[in-house]
Amino acid sequence: MKRRALLLVFAVLVLSALPFVVADPYWLHLLIMSIMYMMLAASVDIIYGYAGQLNLGQAAFAAIGAYVTALLMLRLHISYWVAMPLSGLGAAFFGLLLGFPTLRLRGLYLGIATMGFSEIVRLVLLTWSSLTRGPMGLPGIPSPTIGSFAIESKTAYYYLILVYLLITIFSIQRLVNSRVGRAWIAIREDETAAMAMGIDTARYKVMAFSLGAFFAGIAGSFYAVYISFVSPDAFKMMDSYLIFAMPAVGGMGTMLGPLIGALIIYVLPEATRVFSDYRMLWVGALLVVVMVSEPRGVLGGVASLIERSRRARQES
Amino acid sequence: MPLLDVNGITKRFGGLVAVAEVSFQVEEGQIFAVIGPNGAGKTTIFNMLTGLTGITEGAAAFAGQDLGRLPPHRITALGLGRTFQNIRLFGRMTVLDNVIVGFHCRTRTGLLGALVQTGPARREWAETRERALGLLRMFGLEGLKDEMTGNLPYGQQRGLEIVRALATDPRLLLLDEPAAGLNIAETEVLMGHISRLQSEFGKTILLIEHDMKLVMGISDRIVVLDHGRKIAEGEPAAIQADDQVIEAYLGTGFKKAHARG
Amino acid sequence: MAILQQFAQQLINGLVIGLIYSLIALGYTMVFGILGFINFAHGDVYMIGAFLGLVLLGTGAFNFAAAMLGAMILTAVVGVAIELVCYRPVRRFGKGFEDAMLVSAIGVSIFLETLAQVIWGTETHPMGLVIPKVVYQVGGLYISSLQVLIALVSIGLMIVLHLFVTRTVTGTAMRATAQNTMAARLMGISVNRIVAVTFAIGSFLAAAGGMLVGAYFDAVYPLMGWTAGIKAFTAAVLGGIGSIPGAMLAGVIIGIVETLGAAYISSAFRDGFAFIILILTLLFLPSGLFRVRRGEGKV
Numbered sequence: 001m002k003r004r005a006l007l008l009v010f011a012v013l014v015l016s017a018l019p020f021v022v023a024d025p026y027w028l029h030l031l032i033m034s035i036m037y038m039m040l041a042a043s044v045d046i047i048y049g050y051a052g053q054l055n056l057g058q059a060a061f062a063a064i065g066a067y068v069t070a071l072l073m074l075r076l077h078i079s080y081w082v083a084m085p086l087s088g089l090g091a092a093f094f095g096l097l098l099g100f101p102t103l104r105l106r107g108l109y110l111g112i113a114t115m116g117f118s119e120i121v122r123l124v125l126l127t128w129s130s131l132t133r134g135p136m137g138l139p140g141i142p143s144p145t146i147g148s149f150a151i152e153s154k155t156a157y158y159y160l161i162l163v164y165l166l167i168t169i170f171s172i173q174r175l176v177n178s179r180v181g182r183a184w185i186a187i188r189e190d191e192t193a194a195m196a197m198g199i200d201t202a203r204y205k206v207m208a209f210s211l212g213a214f215f216a217g218i219a220g221s222f223y224a225v226y227i228s229f230v231s232p233d234a235f236k237m238m239d240s241y242l243i244f245a246m247p248a249v250g251g252m253g254t255m256l257g258p259l260i261g262a263l264i265i266y267v268l269p270e271a272t273r274v275f276s277d278y279r280m281l282w283v284g285a286l287l288v289v290v291m292v293s294e295p296r297g298v299l300g301g302v303a304s305l306i307e308r309s310r311r312a313r314q315e316s
Numbered sequence: 317m318p319l320l321d322v323n324g325i326t327k328r329f330g331g332l333v334a335v336a337e338v339s340f341q342v343e344e345g346q347i348f349a350v351i352g353p354n355g356a357g358k359t360t361i362f363n364m365l366t367g368l369t370g371i372t373e374g375a376a377a378f379a380g381q382d383l384g385r386l387p388p389h390r391i392t393a394l395g396l397g398r399t400f401q402n403i404r405l406f407g408r409m410t411v412l413d414n415v416i417v418g419f420h421c422r423t424r425t426g427l428l429g430a431l432v433q434t435g436p437a438r439r440e441w442a443e444t445r446e447r448a449l450g451l452l453r454m455f456g457l458e459g460l461k462d463e464m465t466g467n468l469p470y471g472q473q474r475g476l477e478i479v480r481a482l483a484t485d486p487r488l489l490l491l492d493e494p495a496a497g498l499n500i501a502e503t504e505v506l507m508g509h510i511s512r513l514q515s516e517f518g519k520t521i522l523l524i525e526h527d528m529k530l531v532m533g534i535s536d537r538i539v540v541l542d543h544g545r546k547i548a549e550g551e552p553a554a555i556q557a558d559d560q561v562i563e564a565y566l567g568t569g570f571k572k573a574h575a576r577g
Numbered sequence: 578m579a580i581l582q583q584f585a586q587q588l589i590n591g592l593v594i595g596l597i598y599s600l601i602a603l604g605y606t607m608v609f610g611i612l613g614f615i616n617f618a619h620g621d622v623y624m625i626g627a628f629l630g631l632v633l634l635g636t637g638a639f640n641f642a643a644a645m646l647g648a649m650i651l652t653a654v655v656g657v658a659i660e661l662v663c664y665r666p667v668r669r670f671g672k673g674f675e676d677a678m679l680v681s682a683i684g685v686s687i688f689l690e691t692l693a694q695v696i697w698g699t700e701t702h703p704m705g706l707v708i709p710k711v712v713y714q715v716g717g718l719y720i721s722s723l724q725v726l727i728a729l730v731s732i733g734l735m736i737v738l739h740l741f742v743t744r745t746v747t748g749t750a751m752r753a754t755a756q757n758t759m760a761a762r763l764m765g766i767s768v769n770r771i772v773a774v775t776f777a778i779g780s781f782l783a784a785a786g787g788m789l790v791g792a793y794f795d796a797v798y799p800l801m802g803w804t805a806g807i808k809a810f811t812a813a814v815l816g817g818i819g820s821i822p823g824a825m826l827a828g829v830i831i832g833i834v835e836t837l838g839a840a841y842i843s844s845a846f847r848d849g850f851a852f853i854i855l856i857l858t859l860l861f862l863p864s865g866l867f868r869v870r871r872g873e874g875k876v
Contacts, residue, residue, distance in 0.1 A: 174431055186406050190407075194406075195387075195388035197421070197480065197484060198421025199420050
C-alpha cells in the first residue's frame with residue numbers, strides 16, 4: 001500500500017518536472033493535449049468502464065463545457081475560475097438529461113442513443129448562430145488570471161491540466177473504492193442482480209453519466225482557454241470514438257488504463273508524425289487487435305502476464 | 317398475519333399465461349417450498365415477488381406491505397433477499413466485494429460522503445468490510461475472499477450467492493434451486509446451512525427445488541405448481557401421498573419407494 | 578385527384594427506397610438471429626460494396642449488372658473475412674466478454690470508414706448513368722426504369738433468400754442455429770460455418786443495396802454507410818430483430834414514412850424520420866412487429 005503511494009508521488013514529481021526538460025513547444029503542446037485526452041478518457045471510463053453504460057458521445061459533454069466557458073467569459077466577462085466549475089456543472093446537467101431517458105436501453109441501443117445525443121448537441125451548436133456564431137465559432141477567449149498573474153505560457157497551461165487530471169483520477173479512485181463504486185461495478189456486471197441486491201440502478205446510472213459529463217466539461221473548459229477558440233468541430237463524433245477507444249484499449253475500469261490508452265491512441269500517431277487521417281485507421285485497427293487478443297486492454301494483458309508468472313512460480 | 321401473503325397472482329406474457337391465480341401464505345420462521353415440473357411458473361413467481369417482473373393480476377403483500385408497484389431495490393430493502401436459478405454473481409469482482417455489495421441497501425454513504433471521505437463514511441466502509449468478512453467466515457468462505465468469483469468451483473459459487481443475499485439482511489430469503497448441480501455431499505451441507513438459517517438466524521425461507529430429498533427433508537410446508545396453477549398445498553407427508561402431485565410431477569416410483577420405506 | 582395521385586407517387590418512391598433498406602436490414606437481423614450480436618460495421622460493409630462496384634464500373638470492362646454481381650461477391654468475401662478476423666476470435670473468450678465484440682465492431686467501422694476516405698477521398702463520387710433512363714407512365718403515375726430495376730432486384734433477392742432459408746439444407750441449418758445453437762451443434766451442424774455463411778449472405782445483399790442506392794442517388798461516399806446503416810438498423814429493430822420477414826416489411830415501412838415525410842413535412846429532415854421511428858420503436862414496441870423468441874445456448 002505504501003509502496004504504491006510512493007510510486008504515485010514519484011510519478012507526479014516526474015510529470016511536474018517535464019516542462020523543464022521538454023523545450024520544444026510542439027512537444028509541450030502534445031503533452032498538454034495528451035493529458036487533456038487522458039482526462040477525457042478517464043471521464044468516459046466512469047460511465048463505461050465502471051458503470052458499464054456504453055457511451056459513444058462523450059465529446060458532446062466536452063463541447064458543452066468549452067462553450068459554456070467561452071460564452072461566460074466572452075459575453076459576461078466572468079472570471080475563468082467561476083466559469084470553469086459552471087462548465088462542469090452545465091455538462092453534468094446534460095449528463096443527467098442523457099442518463100434519464102436512456103435508462104431502459106442497453107448495449108448497442110444505448111450506444112446509438114448516445115451518438116444521437118452527441119449529434120444533436122453538435123447541430124444545436126452549429127445552428128444556434130445568435131448564441132454561438134455557428135460555424136464561425138467563438139475566438140479570442142481570454143486567458144485565466146490569478147490576481148495579476150495570467151496563465152498564458154504553455155508551461156502554465158501544462159500545470160493547470162496536470163492538476164485537473166490528478167484531481168480527476170483521485171476523485172474517481174475515491175469513488176470506485178466506496179459504496180458508490182461498488183454499486184457501479186455491480187450494475188456493470190449484472191444489472192438485474194444488482195437491482196435484486198438493493199441497488200437503485202437508475203439513480204447510479206444517471207449519477208455515472210453526470211459525473212463523467214462533469215469531468216469532460218471541465219476538460220472542455222480547459223480546451224476553451226488553452227486554444228482560445230471554440231467551434232462546433234472542436235469535439236465531433238470522431239473525437240467521441242477516440243475518447244471511447246482510449247480506456248477500451250488501455251484497460252477499462254482501471255486507474256491507469258485510460259491514461260495508457262490516451263498515450264497509445266493520441267500520442268503515438270502524433271509523435272511518429274503520421275498524417276492525421278491515418279490516426280483513425282490506427283485507432284480502428286487497434287480496437288480490433290486489442291479485442292481479439294486481450295479484451296481487457298493493455299492493462300488486462302499485463303495483469304494476465306503477472307498472474308501467469310505468479311502461478312508458474314507457485315508451481316515450481 | 318403471515319409474513320408473505322400471496323393472493324391470486326397471475327402473470328400474462330401477451331397471450332401466454334405463465335402463472336394463474338396462485339395463492340399461498342408463508343408464516344414467519346417457516347421453510348416453505350415451491351415445487352413442480354419445469355415451466356410451471358415457479359421462477360416467474362419469484363420474479364413477481366421481487367419486482368423483476370410485474371404482477372398482471374392479484375396481489376402479494378410482505379409484512380402487510382403491498383409488493384405490487386415497488387421497484388426491486390425497495391423490495392430488497394423491505395427484507396426480501398434472493399438467489400438465482402442460474403448463478404448471477406458479479407463475475408469481475410472478488411468474493412468479498414460481492415458480499416459487500418449485498419450490504420448496499422443497509423448502508424448510506426452517498427456521492428459526497430464517498431468523495432470527501434467523511435468520518436462516518438470511512439467508519440461505514442470499514443464496518444461493512446468487517447461484517448462481510450464475518451458472514452464469509454460463518455460459511456467457511458473467508459479464505460477465498462480475494463478470489464474472483466469466476467474462478468470459484470460451482471458449489472462454492474452457489475454458497476456465495478446465499479451469503480451475498482444474506483448481506484441484504486432479509487427477513488424472507490427466496491432461494492431458487494440452490495441445490496441445482498450439487499452432488500449428494502454438497503446437498504447435505506446445503507441442507508445444514510438452510511436449517512441453520514432458519515434456526516440460528518431466524519430467517520424465513522421460500523424455496524424452489526427439484527431435489528425431493530432436500531425438499532421433503534427440511535420443508536415445513538409445500539405448495540405444488542403445474543402449468544402455472546397450484547395443484548396442491550400442505551405438509552411434506554401429505555404432498556407425497558397426493559395423487560395429483562404424483563401424476564404431474566413426482567411419479568409413481570416415488571410413492572412406491574416411500575411406501576416401502 | 579391530383580393530391581391522391583401525388584400521394585400514390587410518393588408511395589411508390591418510398592416503396593422503392595424502402596426495399597433497399599430491407600436488403601440491408603436483412604444483414605443485421607440474420608447475424609443477430611444467430612449470434613445475438615448487432616454488427617455495428619454492417620452499414621460500412623454496404624458502403625464498401627458500393628465503392629467496389631464503382632471501381633468495377635470504372636474499369637470499363639463491366640456493365641452495371643456484372644459490376645453489381647462482382648461487387649456483391651467481393652463484398653461477401655469481405656464480410657466473411659471480417660467475421661473470421663475480427664469477431665470469431667473474440668467469441669473464444671467466452672461469456673463475460675460480449676462487450677468486446679461490440680468494441681471490435683466499432684473498430685471495424687472506424688477502420689472501414691477511414692480506409693474509404695483515404696483511398697477515395699471524402700467527396701461524393703457519381704456513379705453515372707447505369708441503365709438507359711426511361712420513364713414509364715402507369716395510370717398517371719411515373720416510374721423510372723431505375724426504380725423498376727431496384728424493385729425487381731430487391732424483391733428477387735428476397736425471394737431467393739426466402740427459398741434458400743426454407744428449401745435448402747444450409748438454409749434450414751441457419752434457421753436451426755438461430756433457434757437453438759446448442760441443439761444445432763448436437764445435430765452435427767458446424768455453427769462456425771453457418772455463421773460465416775450468414776455474414777456472407779448479409780454482405781452479399783448489402784452490396785446490392787449499396788449499388789442500387791449509388792445508382793439511384795448517383796452518389797457514393799465514405800460516410801454513406803452511417804445514414805443507411807442507422808435506417809436499416811431501425812428497420813431490423815422495427816421488424817423484430819432476428820426476424821427476416823420483419824426486416825423485409827419494416828424496411829419498406831421506413832422507406833415510405835421517410836419519403837412521405839420528406840414530401841409533406843420537410844425534405845431537409847428526411848434522415849430524421851428514421852431516427853424518430855427508432856426512438857418510438859425502442860420506447861413503445863421494443864420487441865418489434867414480429868417478435869422472435871430467442872432460444873437457449875447462443876454462440
